[in-house]
Amino acid sequence: xxxxxxxxxxxxxxxxxxxxxxxxxxxxxxxxxxxxxxxxxxxxxxxxxxxxxxxxxxxxxxxxxxxxxxxxxxxxxxxxxxxxxxxxxxxxxxxxxxxxxxxxxxxxxxxxxxxxxxxxxxxxxxxxxxxxxxxxxxxxxxxxxxxxxxxxxxxxxxxxxxxxxxxxxxxxxxxxxxxxxxxxxxxxxxxxxxxxxxxxxxxxxxxxxxxxxxxxxxxxxxxxxxxxxxxxxxxxxxxxxxxxxxxxxxxxxxxxxxxxxxxxxxxxxxxxxxxxx
Amino acid sequence: xxxxxxxxxxxxxxxxxxxxxxxxxxxxxxxxxxxxxxxxxxxxxxxxxxxxxxxxxxxxxxxxxxxxxxxxxxxxxxxxxxxxxxxxxxxxxxxxxxxxxxxxxxxxxxxxxxxxxxxxxxxxxxxxxxxxxxxxxxxxxxxxxxxxxxxxxxxxxxxxxxxxxxxxxxxxxxxxxxxxxxxxxxxxxxxxxxxxxxxxxxxxxxxxxxxxxxxxxxxxxxxxxxxxxxxxxxxxxxxxxxxxxxxxxxxxxxxxxxxxxxxxxxxxxxxxxxxxx
DNA sequence: CCTGATCGTCCATTATGCGGACTGTTGCTG
DNA sequence: CAGCAACAGTCCGCATAATGGACGATCAGG
Numbered sequence: 001x002x003x004x005x006x007x008x009x010x011x012x013x014x015x016x017x018x019x020x021x022x023x024x025x026x027x028x029x030x031x032x033x034x035x036x037x038x039x040x041x042x043x044x045x046x047x048x049x050x051x052x053x054x055x056x057x058x059x060x061x062x063x064x065x066x067x068x069x070x071x072x073x074x075x076x077x078x079x080x081x082x083x084x085x086x087x088x089x090x091x092x093x094x095x096x097x098x099x100x101x102x103x104x105x106x107x108x109x110x111x112x113x114x115x116x117x118x119x120x121x122x123x124x125x126x127x128x129x130x131x132x133x134x135x136x137x138x139x140x141x142x143x144x145x146x147x148x149x150x151x152x153x154x155x156x157x158x159x160x161x162x163x164x165x166x167x168x169x170x171x172x173x174x175x176x177x178x179x180x181x182x183x184x185x186x187x188x189x190x191x192x193x194x195x196x197x198x199x200x201x202x203x204x205x206x207x208x209x210x211x212x213x214x215x216x217x218x219x220x221x222x223x224x225x226x227x228x229x230x231x232x233x234x235x236x237x238x239x240x241x242x243x244x245x246x247x248x249x250x251x252x253x254x255x256x257x258x259x260x261x262x263x264x265x266x267x268x269x270x271x272x273x274x275x276x277x
Numbered sequence: 278x279x280x281x282x283x284x285x286x287x288x289x290x291x292x293x294x295x296x297x298x299x300x301x302x303x304x305x306x307x308x309x310x311x312x313x314x315x316x317x318x319x320x321x322x323x324x325x326x327x328x329x330x331x332x333x334x335x336x337x338x339x340x341x342x343x344x345x346x347x348x349x350x351x352x353x354x355x356x357x358x359x360x361x362x363x364x365x366x367x368x369x370x371x372x373x374x375x376x377x378x379x380x381x382x383x384x385x386x387x388x389x390x391x392x393x394x395x396x397x398x399x400x401x402x403x404x405x406x407x408x409x410x411x412x413x414x415x416x417x418x419x420x421x422x423x424x425x426x427x428x429x430x431x432x433x434x435x436x437x438x439x440x441x442x443x444x445x446x447x448x449x450x451x452x453x454x455x456x457x458x459x460x461x462x463x464x465x466x467x468x469x470x471x472x473x474x475x476x477x478x479x480x481x482x483x484x485x486x487x488x489x490x491x492x493x494x495x496x497x498x499x500x501x502x503x504x505x506x507x508x509x510x511x512x513x514x515x516x517x518x519x520x521x522x523x524x525x526x527x528x529x530x531x532x533x534x535x536x537x538x539x540x541x542x543x544x545x546x547x548x549x550x551x552x553x554x
Numbered sequence: 555c556c557t558g559a560t561c562g563t564c565c566a567t568t569a570t571g572c573g574g575a576c577t578g579t580t581g582c583t584g
Numbered sequence: 585c586a587g588c589a590a591c592a593g594t595c596c597g598c599a600t601a602a603t604g605g606a607c608g609a610t611c612a613g614g
Contacts, residue, residue, distance in 0.1 A: 003323040004570065005282040005602075010327045017351040021533075026561065036604045041562065046280040050287045051385065060561065064352035066491070070382045072349010073360050073391035074294040074408040075341035083350050084361065105347045108328065114350035131351040214343070281601065282571075304591060313573045318593065337580095337592065 020131035023061030089241035094119040099221040135164040140191040141203030141216025147183035148205035148213040297408035300338030366518035371396040376498040412441040417468040418480030418493025424460035425482035425490040
């Protein structure tokens with residue numbers, strides 16, 4: 001259906017994003033993708049030529065390259081800048097709770113961690129790095145995102161999720177449906193030790209002006225005797241920030257609609273720019 | 278040399294980034310790339326499946342998609358977040374000067390506008406949109422970036438630049454070498470009406486801790502009787518912010534070096550993540 | 555200095571992507 | 585509103601571009 005080479009290249013970019021600063025070796029990628037080594041190597045080389053992938057020549061580790069970031073930045077006006085918009089919220093939450101705040105973007109049937117801020121509390125909970133991809137359903141924010149989908153769509157997604165969730169514990173899988181149901185009522189989700197034992201997560205979905213979940217905001221903290229009490233506090237704070245962020249999106253969209261108004265359909269050749277091949 | 282399909286896909290992504298919110302039609306892309314329509318269409322479809330490209334079904338305009346932004350965000354820890362780091366600088370400059378502040382990232386032999394802030398001055402100078410790609414040499418910041426390269430390398434780059442600069446005025450091309458020479462002395466560059474008549478730009482390069490230029494910061498304003506005087510004021514402000522930003526990069530790098538220290542070479546299989554294909 | 559792991563390259567084979575030709579759609583014009 | 589022009593999208597036979605088996609290079613550890 002798609003173009004084979006592009007499918008493979010994108011898969012590589014996803015894996016490399018997921019590996020973050022750590023990076024990945026050629027064989028790891030090879031095994032992850034189930035392709036022959038020369039194939040992976042050739043695609044990597046091509047991506048490197050374009051700067052989308054970089055390679056530490058000492059360790060032979062492959063990572064996402066500078067051009068991946070540039071591409072993202074240059075696409076930001078098209079979507080909205082989730083990362084920038086959530087900056088304030090993340091600082092406030094980290095400050096007020098002392099816990100770890102995590103911002104993820106929804107990417108198809110996965111969430112990708114795109115920012116993280118640690119509060120002052122001495123025990124830091126770093127369950128995910130920036131770049132980490134996890135299937136929907138893993139983590140509190142993820143559950144909240146599912147709950148933000150229209151019920152039918154959510155059911156369909158959950159059904160398709162069972163396979164990628166194979167590598168996660170049975171308990172997590174079984175908890176998804178009830179958790180989502182609960183989250184639909186309360187507006188937030190809780191993950192109590194399901195992803196990592198003794199870690200509690202609370203999360204909300206971030207929706208664009210049409211109501212479609214585009215990201216998640218979550219707080220992760222260590223489980224102790226007082227954590228049950230904290231959950232509802234965290235949830236209140238998250239809901240407050242969720243409202244602020246979603247309002248910011250709405251405002252941005254309004255501002256844009258004004259300038260664009262009835263966008264005329266184009267007709268002729270315009271710019272004469274990129275020096276690209 | 279590269280993989281044909283990837284080269285083409287990346288070229289498409291660059292063109293679409295360059296077209297910004299406006300977007301591009303299939304035929305435009307076709308002509309820009311010099312490929313047959315079915316080929317462009319097939320690659321676009323594949324990129325759309327991955328969410329890297331979106332298509333307004335009403336107008337048939339193609340734009341960069343949400344996943345392009347996600348990819349960028351998830352790669353940010355690897356490079357540094359130029360956009361976020363420069364936020365403060367941009368606000369201050371827009372505030373203090375009232376003019377338009379432009380932030381670009383260096384992308385091979387081009388610069389890409391990644392952020393823009395308009396000051397309060399009623400005549401807004403919007404020469405570039407976020408996403409716009411221009412060859413190095415076009416714009417003040419661009420000249421400053423060339424000046425930040427080692428002299429030999431700059432010469433080589435400038436030589437290779439003459440072809441992509443074909444579509445720009447003769448005067449601009451002839452001014453590059455002397456402008457760069459001057460910028461090497463003063464630390465900033467000026468573009469007086471070369472890109473767009475009656476628009477003056479002042480710019481500085483933003484260098485990573487190794488001294489390599491990774492971006493540019495510039496101020497664009499309307500040319501009037503007082504603009505000659507303003508240039509040096511703008512330059513001072515830009516140099517101040519340049520220092521702040523580059524210091525921030527150094528600090529981030531130091532902080533990172535501590536946590537990583539002697540990064541051990543990896544050995545075994547690690548995560549079992551992406552649900553990709 | 556050998557062993558076992560990985561990285562990178564070559565090149566014959568063939569699957570994969572290419573693009574000419576056709577169909578469907580939209581919007582203008584007489 | 586028929587007729588035209590310009591564009592979007594699809595099909596399928598052909599040939600080119602990507603594939604992957606095999607080889608050599610490099611490096612860490614014993």
